[in-house]
Amino acid sequence: MGDLLLRETRLVPLTDPVTDPAPAGPVDVxxxxGVVTAVGPGLARPAGVEEVAAAGRWLAPGLWDQHVHLGQWSLSRQRVDTGAVTSPEEARDLVARLVTERPGHPVIGFGHRPGTWSREVTVAELDEVSGVTPVVLIAGDAHHAWLNSVALAALGLGARDEVVRENEWFAAYELLTRLTGAPGDGPDAYRxxxxxxxxxxxxxxxxxxxxxxxxxxxxxxxEGCDLLRVRMASxxxxxESVIEEGLRTGTPLVAGDDRLVMGPLKIISDGSLNTRTAWCCEPYADGARLPHPSxxxxLPPHELQALHARAHMSGLHVATHAIxxxxxSAALDAYAATGALGSVEHAQLVGVGDAARIAALGLRASVQPAHLLDDxxxxxxxxxxxxxxxxAFRWMLEAGVRLVLGSDAPVSxxxxxxAVSAAVHRGWVDDDRDAWHPEHSLTPREALASSVDEQPTVRVGSRGDLVLLDHDPLAPAESAREAAAALRRTTVALTVVGGRVVHRSSEL
Structure with missing residues (x-):
């Protein structure tokens, strides 16, 4: 933990400005x-404490991303970006070009959204343009991948003529180093x-x-990745190995360091929208061609409930993926039956009654607003x-749900x-389309408050996890679009974890 004095900073009011107002003018913090011990004007600087002149910049609790696949995010930053590919034909053309330009180098791509493509793809058509070069094209939702025969054989997936989906793909993912020869997600990449x-x-x-x-x-x-706070899910x-080691949610993984701790048990209870495997009460519009129309x-309800119970009795929270x-509904049934604590991850399609159940059970809804831009x-x-x-963010907030935001990187x-911008405007700010179902939009204050791990306006006793912003993120705007655009342009002057500066802009 570290010590720091910030001079003349304005506090961003995230809690109710009537019942818990922030100071009207600049204060020292x-x-x-690692803990905020004083807030007010003209604070004395203790000996040996670093002092930073904030010069009227805005101070808020540090931001959290509540849903990250950090290894995949690190790898995706090195992989072929297929996000602009809009058809199987474009994907094939891209692969053919890359195989020609880099003979002998495996093609690992990420980001395309085949959910809107007009047809299913085959392994055979990918084989035609790739030859003996391994090819793996991971869909942007990370729930399936289009592989050629060479890659399927190398990963031990067996011959087929369709994409690899869901649990079979998740199990194969860590074997990609068989193709690349190097992991690509070592400490340097993580750092x-x-x-x-x-x-x-x-x-x-x-x-x-x-x-x-x-x-x-x-x-x-x-090896140098001790920069931010991390909650590691399992x-x-x-x-069973986590339980045998005595790890509980919140237990430090390194003795004496509360920045790296055990997180929740993660359960993927259904699939995704793009793969048409998310489990719904009604069939998909094209459900007649699917093996499971809805x-x-x-996993069956009794197994879902058993996992919740085992984790809860062992001191672990549960994060249940449910799109x-x-x-x-099935996830909420499991939480209710077992008393397990934790979160519903994604909650992409939800009824107003289940929004109320999330609140009544004391669960967090861990949502990813940027997904609505793609979906x-x-x-x-x-x-x-x-x-x-x-x-349905508005339903959730009105029901009293503890709403927290994330990215699901590398999906977004x-x-x-x-994420904050998408929650406020519910659309891209630089196109001319109207917001999508703006009745569920959040205000900038609500969106930002959902991004700080449920921390209040900075005060005495706050964590020394802080972000100093160059501009007021809650500045008045004439429309949600303008407010969202301003949020997208936000620049960060200083990021502090436990009183230790982990990022400093060149202007500070």
Missing amino acids: LVLD SSLEAAAARGVVGLVDFEFTGGADEWRSRWA YADRL GAAN GDAAV RDLTELIWPGRGDRSF PLDPWL
Whole structure:
């Protein structure tokens, strides 16, 4: 933990400005041993404490990303970006060009959104343009991948002529190093990702990476990745080893350091919108061609409940991935039956009654507003008439749900300002389309308050996890679009974790 004195900073009011007003003018903020110990004008600087002239900049609690796959995010920053690909033919052309330009180099791509493509793809057509070069094209939702035969064989997936989906893909993901020969997600790559996050004001994240575990995090922590706060999640296949090690949610993974701690058990209870595997109460518009017209659960209710119970009795919170409304209801049934604590991850399609149940059970709704930017058109296409229940943030807040924001990086960029902007405007700020179901929009204050790990306006006793902003994020605007555009332009002067500066702009 560190010590720091910030001179003349304005506090961003995240709590009720009537019942808990922030100081009207600039104040000094003193952080000692990682905790805010004094707030007010003209504070004396203790000997040996670093002093930073904030010069009237705005101070808020540090930002959190509540849903990150940090290894995949680190890898995606090095992979071929397929986000602009709009058809199987474009994907094939891209692969053919890359194979020609870099013969012998595996093609690993990420980012395309095949949910709106007019047809299914085949392994055979990818083989035609790739030959003996391994090709893996990971969809932007990370729930399936299009591989050629060489890659399928190398990963031990067996011959087929369709994409690899859901649990089979998740299990194969960590084997990609068989193709690349180098992991690409070592400590240097992680450190680079953490530094980029710190530059955006992020002080902490919940890591839902599929691979690795406590020992791997301890190792990279010792090799320079001790920059931000990290809550490390685990999956069911490692649950018993986590319990045997005595790890509970909140337990430090490194003795004496509360920045790296055990997080929740992660359960992926259904699929995704793009793969049409999210489990819904009603069929997809094109459900007649699907093996499961309404999507399906990834595990039966009794297994879901058993995992919740095992985690809860062992001191672990549970983070349950549930995108479809049927999956959300089943997850809430499991929480109610077991008393487990934790979160519903995504809650992309939800009824007003289940929003109230999330609140009544004391759960957090961990949502990713930037997903609505990509899923808007697909939702209208394959979930017609359900847009008013998609990303229903207003229902959740009005029901008293503890709403927290994240990115699901690499599905969306690890950028809290993109998430906040999308929550406020519910659309891209630089196009001419109207906001999508603006009745569910958040105000800038609500969106920012949902991005700081439920921390209040900075005060005595606050964590010394702070972000100093060059401009007022709650400045008045004439419209939600203008407010969202201003949030997207936010620049960070200083990011502080436990009183220790982890990012400083060149202007400070």
